[in-house]
Amino acid sequence: MDSKAVTLRMPTSMAVDLAAVARADGNSMSEAMREAMEQYIVSRRSDQDFKVRLRKRLDEDRELFEKLAE
Numbered sequence: 001m002d003s004k005a006v007t008l009r010m011p012t013s014m015a016v017d018l019a020a021v022a023r024a025d026g027n028s029m030s031e032a033m034r035e036a037m038e039q040y041i042v043s044r045r046s047d048q049d050f051k052v053r054l055r056k057r058l059d060e061d062r063e064l065f066e067k068l069a070e
Contacts, residue, residue: 008033 010018015029022032044050 018032019029022029025032027035
């Protein structure tokens with residue numbers, strides 16, 4: 001698997017909770033975070049309001065890039 005290292009800051013209490021949950025599940029904190037992020041992405045992709053906002057942003061970005069390319 002190709003991967004990219006990222007840095008994530010979170011409240012200490014959340015990090016403690018995450019470590020406990022990951023350990024109870026027999027996972028690393030990294031694996032627990034990957035699973036949580038995957039669930040987040042899946043939930044966003046199935047949200048129709050999100051898709052509307054995404055398409056709006058794509059249109060805005062397209063316009064900006066077209067202006068820059070002139």
